[in-house]
Amino acid sequence: MIETLSRVAQLFVLVFAPRVASPDPPTGSLELAALGVLVLAVGPIGAGYLVRSYDVLESKVALGLWLLADVMLLVAAITTANRGAPLLYGYYLAAPPVWSALAATLATLAGQYLGVAFKNKRMGAAIITLAFGIFIFRDASVLIASPSDQWRSALLADPDHERALLALGNGVPAATLDACVSRQPTACVCRVMRAERALEAERAAAALEDLSHASCAGHPLELRAEAAKALGLAIAGRGEEASEIASKVLVAKPDDARALFAMALAASQRQDVPAALDFDRQAIDAGSGRGALLLESQLLIRQRDFGGARSVLRAFLEQHPDDPDGVYNLALVDDLEGRYNPAREGYLKALRLRPALADARYNLALLTLRHGFTDEAKNHVRKFIEAFPKDPRGAGLEARLPL
Numbered sequence: 001m002i003e004t005l006s007r008v009a010q011l012f013v014l015v016f017a018p019r020v021a022s023p024d025p026p027t028g029s030l031e032l033a034a035l036g037v038l039v040l041a042v043g044p045i046g047a048g049y050l051v052r053s054y055d056v057l058e059s060k061v062a063l064g065l066w067l068l069a070d071v072m073l074l075v076a077a078i079t080t081a082n083r084g085a086p087l088l089y090g091y092y093l094a095a096p097p098v099w100s101a102l103a104a105t106l107a108t109l110a111g112q113y114l115g116v117a118f119k120n121k122r123m124g125a126a127i128i129t130l131a132f133g134i135f136i137f138r139d140a141s142v143l144i145a146s147p148s149d150q151w152r153s154a155l156l157a158d159p160d161h162e163r164a165l166l167a168l169g170n171g172v173p174a175a176t177l178d179a180c181v182s183r184q185p186t187a188c189v190c191r192v193m194r195a196e197r198a199l200e201a202e203r204a205a206a207a208l209e210d211l212s213h214a215s216c217a218g219h220p221l222e223l224r225a226e227a228a229k230a231l232g233l234a235i236a237g238r239g240e241e242a243s244e245i246a247s248k249v250l251v252a253k254p255d256d257a258r259a260l261f262a263m264a265l266a267a268s269q270r271q272d273v274p275a276a277l278d279f280d281r282q283a284i285d286a287g288s289g290r291g292a293l294l295l296e297s298q299l300l301i302r303q304r305d306f307g308g309a310r311s312v313l314r315a316f317l318e319q320h321p322d323d324p325d326g327v328y329n330l331a332l333v334d335d336l337e338g339r340y341n342p343a344r345e346g347y348l349k350a351l352r353l354r355p356a357l358a359d360a361r362y363n364l365a366l367l368t369l370r371h372g373f374t375d376e377a378k379n380h381v382r383k384f385i386e387a388f389p390k391d392p393r394g395a396g397l398e399a400r401l402p403l
Contacts, residue, residue, distance in 0.1 A: 003028050005036030007077035007087055012039045014088050015095045018140040022157040023088035023150035024164060040070045043101060050108050058108040058122055065101035072097045084167065086150040088143070099133035160184045165193060186215035192225045199228060199258075202291070204235035223252055230262035239266030257286035264295060273299050290320065297329045306333050324354035335363060340371050358388045365397055377401055 006027035013021050043066035050059040076090025083089075103126040110125035143149050148171065151164040155172070158164075159179040165172055166189060174197070180190035191214035198207035207228060216225040227249045234242035243266040249259040260283035267276035277299045283292045293316045300309035313330040320326055331346025347364040350357050365380035381401055385394040 002030065002033040003081070004074065004077050005034075005040075006032035007036070007081060008073045009033070009036035009039055011073055011077055011087055011090055011094050012036075012098070014091060015098050016136065018088055018091060018136065018144060022154050022161075023143065024086035024154040024161065026158075027087075040073065043069060043105075047101070047105060050105065054108060054112055056108060056111060058104050058111060058126075062101055062104035062108055065097055065104050069094070069097035069101045084163070085147055086154060086164070086167075088150050089147055091137075091144045095133065095137065099130060103127075103129035103133075160187050160190055162189045165189045169193075181210075186213055188214050188216040188219045188221050188225065192216065192221050192228060195225075195228050195232065196258075199231055199235065200290075202235060204232045207232040208236065223249055223256070224258075227253075227256050227258040227262070231258045231265075234262040234265035234269075237269060239269040242266045255282075255286045257283050257288040257292075260286055261288045261292050261295075264292065268295065268299065273302055277303075290316075290323070294325050294329065297326075297333075301329070301333060301336070304336075306337050309333050322353055324350045324357055324360075327353060328357060328360050331360070332363065335367055340367065343367055355387070358384070358391055361387065362391075362393055362397070365401075369401055374401070 006029060009032045010021070010025045010027055013025075014023070044063065047059065047063035047066045051063050053059075072093045076093040077087070079085075079093070080087050080090045106129050107122040107126040110121045114121040114125075137144065143153060148168065151161075151167045152171075154161050154164040155168070155176055159176055160183055165177075165180070172193065174194075177190050177194045177197075180187055181194065184190065191210045195207040195210040195214070198204070198210065211225055211229045211232065214225055216222045219225075226245055230242045230246035230249060233239075233245065242262045246259040246262040246266070249256050250263070253259070260279050264276045264278075264280035264283055267273075267279055277296065280292050280295050280299065284296065293312065297309045297312045297316070300306075300312065310330065310333050313326055313333065316326050317323065317330065327346055328350040331343050331350060334346060335343035344364065344367060347360045347367065350360040351364070354360075361380060361384045365377055365384055368374075368380060369377035378401055381394075381397045384391070384397060388394060
């Protein structure tokens with residue numbers, strides 16, 4: 001009840017200032033709840049006084065409209081909370097009866113207090129009041145009609161607004177997450193979301209650093225944070241730790257995509273390919289994307305199921321034609337099946353897309369050497385050694401094919 005009354009108070013303010021106040025301001029305080037009670041009481045009580053004092057049509061209309069406004073404020077406050085929508089999204093329900101009730105109230109007062117010199121004073125007061133309401137609506141109409149714009153506006157007012165961050169998801173700018181972390185260094189939502197983005201970029205160290213500072217114990221995102229931690233550890237090669245955390249997550253949420261992917265990576269690292277494939281396919285079914293699809297192709301290659309790997313990679317590259325890892329994996333399949341031209345073209349394309357892809361340059365050197373293209377092979381060996389001087393495979397290539 002305190003939360004609902006608080007939302008009523010804030011929504012009443014938004015009816016008059018949708019562009020000024022945050023579209024989803026903080027609620028739940030006793031002070032705001034008391035203000036909500038006052039908002040619900042003042043209109044009908046004041047209109048009741050007008051009916052007793054001035055028995056005219058406008059005062060009776062005002063009383064009815066204030067009662068309707070109270071109902072609609074409550075309905076809007078409850079509805080937006082249940083739907084997970086920003087509070088301003090209740091404007092359409094709350095604003096018409098509030099402004100109409102105010103117009104009828106001012107029409108009543110104008111009829112009693114404005115002199116005879118004012119013609120059509122009741123109608124004029126009502127029209128002017130409604131015109132103000134229409135002007136405010138028109139000024140804020142784009143914001144009022146778009147929940148996503150409302151969430152963005154809420155974040156401008158409050159960078160660590162949890163509901164807005166969760167609602168926008170990937171639509172939250174990186175700078176906003178950075179600002180949120182600066183303002184609230186242990187903020188669970190901001191740290192977890194930033195860690196998840198780091199995981200998507202395969203920056204496990206950055207993700208684990210964020211998660212180490214996130215205060216998520218008892219938070220609704222605690223399970224999500226643990227799944228992200230498990231995946232970060234798995235990407236970092238710490239499969240045993242990852243398995244332990246991911247297993248606990250899967251007990252509570254068996255279809256958690258990140259936890260399943262972490263289990264797949266951990267199984268792959270301990271050379272348990274069948275288990276890795278099983279977990280990986282579950283992760284894909286649960287919604288895991290690029291990384292899980294690429295892992296499936298790599299595991300199939302390790303099983304020497306080149307047809308299965310090719311099928312997975314072709315489907316993947318239809319959606320991501322310029323993904324360097326996907327292009328490289330398909331070139332590797334061609335290489336292993338003895339398809340020289342497609343393999344060579346694939347390795348070269350992968351290097352154009354990501355020049356730092358050492359495996360592509362290394363395999364290209366071996367491929368051309370095996371097929372007798374010695375000059376080209378020497379060129380790739382030279383480029384490999386120049387680009388990756390610390391890679392121990394360079395010495396082996398140079399021993400096989402002195403420059």
